[in-house]
Amino acid sequence: MATLKDVAEKAKVSISTASRALNGSPNISEQTTILIKKIAEELNYIPNTTAQVLAGKRSNIVGIIVPEINSDYFSKMIESIETELQKNRYSLLIANTYYDSDKEASALDNFINHNIDGIFLACSINNKDLKHYNRKLSLHGIPLIALDTRLEGADCNQIRVDDTLGMSMAVYHLLERGHKRIGFISDYINDKQLRPDMFRQALINNQLNPAKSQVISHQTCRFEQAGYEVMKIFLSQPSYPTAYIAGYDDIAIGAMRAITESGLRIPEDIAIIGNDNGRAGEYLHKKLTTLSPPVEKMAQVGVDMMLKLISGEEKNMIHHISLIPELLERETT
Missing domain, CATH: 3.40.50.2300 (Response regulator)
Structure with missing residues (x-):
């Protein structure tokens, strides 16, 4: 494997000059820098990062x-x-x-x-x-x-x-569309990330009582399966919310399948909002409304x-x- 010394010898410069040129030093002429970089490429020279760090340089x-x-x-x-x-x-x-x-x-x-x-x-x-x-x-x-x-x-x-602000925007959006009961679909990872608590705070921010809104978190599975199974639980109840916010888009996608399997329409019967703006949301049979983090x-x-x-x-x-x-x-x- 080629060394810095090999590059310097072929370029007919000192090792320190070769090093400075390869590191983009403004003190080396453009012509010399181009020559040294070309020789380094021809020799397949790869800088020794460990040696650079030991010499007090950054690893980049x-x-x-x-x-x-x-x-x-x-x-x-x-x-x-x-x-x-x-x-x-x-x-x-x-x-x-x-x-x-x-x-x-x-x-x-x-x-x-x-x-x-x-x-x-x-x-x-x-x-x-x-x-x-x-x-x-x-x-x-x-x-x-x-x-x-x-x-x-x-x-x-x-x-x-600011996920709490995002949740507040989502709750307000659903209230504007006439929904009075909003549920939250989650999993055990969302619980660790405190998203159910953010949902409850978002309800308070919109003058709603969190005690009257149901949060169900799946404790053993995640992604689409969690959304599907949690929505089945919601729909098995005698009375259930007409709108839902999901902890993230994959959960919302699973919930949407459970809704359509039950013969209900989206959004006419049930509305749903995802979270995180995943790739699939825009390509579903009903494009998913979602919160998009920057x-x-x-x-x-x-x-x-x-x-x-x-x-x-x-x-x-x-x-x-x-x-x-x-x-x-x-x-x-």
């Missing part, structure tokens, strides 16, 4: 810890952040915790050991853990940004979507903040940024 790698990668929301978050990082010549390393706090802590340690320049932590649900992580990373000089944490008072940089905006703001923290530009500042979701009105309401 940012890590992201997510609770799952098989949902539209987190896959979109990962893709958006990676796209923004690549614009700045950074790479993204991904760790999946499966909503396990021990795996979250382990992923954090692994990132520290791999000389990560900064870490995004998505949907951590334990405030004490978040504070501990932030202190631990500070000792290593690694900035932490919490994404969509659903937590108040955590002493680290945070960017989150994931691309979160990525742009997050990466910009991360790069400033890495460079030390905003070292002593703590940002708490809240983004507003959009209600996409389609055919299910």
Whole structure:
């Protein structure tokens, strides 16, 4: 494998000049830089990242810890952040915790050991853990940004979507269409993310009594199956709500199947609103009305903040940024 010395010898320059040229130093002429980069490509030279880090240089790698990668929301978050990082010549390393706090802590340690320049932590649900992580990373000089944490008072940089406001918008939308009873369809992961509590607060924000609205969360399955089975429970009752908000789109899709199987019409008999604006919602037999979180905006703001923290530009500042979701009105309401 070619070394930096090989590149320098073929270009007839010193090793330090070759290194500076490959790192984009303005002190090296454009002609020399083009020549050295061309030779490096011809020799298939790959920089030794570990050696660079040991020499005090950045790895140009940012890590992201997510609770799952098989949902539209987190896959979109990962893709958006990676796209923004690549614009700045950074790479993204991904760790999946499966909503396990021990795996979250382990992923954090692994990132520290791999000389990560900064870490995004998505949907951590334990405030004490978040504070501990932030202190631990500070000792290593690694900035932490919490994404969509659903937590108040955590002493680290945070960017989150105001889901309670989004729920309030959804409730108001259903009230405008004449619905007086609204139910919430959830699963055990949504419970951890506090979305049922946000729904109850949204009812209060719209002058409704949460005690008169039913929340059912499936405790053993997720996605479309959870929505299908929970809606069957709702419809088996002598009296049930005429409108529903789902914890996320996959749950809404399963619920829609249960509604149509029961001979009921959407939205004439039952209206439903999803959450997170997944890929499938716009291509259903009835296009799904849903709350759309500004994931691309979160990525742009997050990466910009991360790069400033890495460079030390905003070292002593703590940002708490809240983004507003959009209600996409389609055919299910």
